[in-house]
Amino acid sequence: MDGLVFRIVRSYISKQVDESGDASRHLLAWYNGVVEVITKNRDILGGTPVFRGTRVPIQTLFDYLEGGETLEEFLTGFPTVSRESAVAALEEAKELLLSRP
Secondary structure (H helix, E strand, O other): OHHHHHHHHHHHHHHHHHHHOOOHHHHHHHHOOHHHOEEOOOOOHHHOOEEOOOOOEHHHHHHHHHOOOOHHHHHHHOOOOOHHHHHHHHHHHHHHHHOOO
């Protein structure tokens, strides 16, 4: 699954940068830090990592993308998750995968 998630994240980020011609807003979302985006609390969904301020599991974003859905479809289905939060989560996943030996 790691390879698939990596390909999804790489494809998404590359597409966004190519379309906008500017990576700055994506880098800004990353710079704001995943600590501000993802939270784990045993009182919220038994400690499942969720987007901060929501009950939406991070895994749901990956499931949508793995299933061929777009980020737009995910955001429409989960309006409590901001685009910036979703992009920051994707950036964190990318960084984690790229840092692996």
